[in-house]
Amino acid sequence: MREVFDEHASYIWRTFRHLGVPEADVEDLVQEVFVVVHRKLGEFEGRSSLKTWLYGICLRVASDHRRRAHVRNERAQADPAEHLAAAGELQPDVRAETRAQLQALLATLDEDKRTVLVLYELEGLTMKEVAETIGCPLQTAYSRLHAARERVLAALSASRERGRVP
Amino acid sequence: MNEPKRFRDATSDAPDELRRLFQAGTEDVPGEAELASLALRLGPVFEPPPSSTPLKLSTAAKVAAVSALVVGSAVLFALNFGPHGTRPPDAPERWTPSETPPPASAQALPPAAGADATGKSPAPESGAGAVSTPSVVAPSSAPSSAPAVRPNGAAARPAESEAELLERARRALASNPARALALTEQDRTRFPAGVLAQEREVIAIEALKRLGRSDEAARRAADFARRYPGSAYRKKLDTGRP
Incomplete structure (x- = not known):
């Protein structure tokens, strides 16, 4: 896990920023990704690259975040x-x-x-x-x-x- | 099918402004403080699996790990290695649950990624789809275990985790770098094989800089680079940021 963090934490962080996650929420979402990775890494089959697999997790976590923001009737994005x-x-x-x-x-x-x-x-x-x-x-x-x-x-x-x- | 040249490609026909913006976007990385904050929050998941079946934790272990994560999350916000800490100088270094609530997302993480409104997850389309965020046990408002009582009646301090000890060190950086350095040494003694050794070194190097021991800081930074060539902190340390 440590190696995964060292290699990928920065770009996971950056990806959330670019996907429009509010700055204040980015750290929480990166943490969510690594919790998922911790649980699922043993099941990673290598059919895709680790990086691609991680991006897939990022997208789902970001999507969930948007959904939660929508449910809370919050503005996930400013105009x-x-x-x-x-x-x-x-x-x-x-x-x-x-x-x-x-x-x-x-x-x-x-x-x-x-x-x-x-x-x-x-x-x-x-x-x-x-x-x-x-x-x-x-x-x-x-x-x-x-x-x-x-x-x-x-x-x-x-x-x-x-x-x-x- | 040929892929188009990326905007940031020097030979693309994108406007210069667009090239500049997208190039800058690729260089947008978290700072040292943000990385360290995240690493300290994630400390429990850096722990090697206790059995020969890595990452297939028992239910009890999952609860323990996630609970530890929640506690760690609550402790660590706005890690700041700059000259001005975010914590008031007269504030106690020891974190208690009542001081800083955990982030909302840590208290109630979302249902399984990809779950529908009913909370049921669709069948994953691929390996990447088979992800879910765990149910998180909300932290108790009281400490997880009552402190032991010493013979003299004083309450013993609950065992402090590696992340908590390093968080104390980090907080001490701004007001008392000597104490921060001492705490990192304490961490080295108590957790010689700790999973947060990188964070310990980052704090120690910063403390040495603040104490004016720049030669020691430089030596330690060079040692860090040798020991952790793939570290996420390498770029920051290499710059020799004062």
């Missing part, structure tokens, strides 16, 4: 437009500002497209791995990626026109 408007105004730290800008772009996507984009563009999975992780046909994963990229480019363009360049 993307607010994010874009706020980026650069509220975060004096450049890295935090950049993070907020990226999150604002990702927040313009629905969950399916966002997941594919995060796994491919940010986590560096191949499209075959992306499709395996989310459990959809490869062609579907490609379609979602294409749509996500188009949406992100459009959001960037729109924000430029509003003078809120991310």
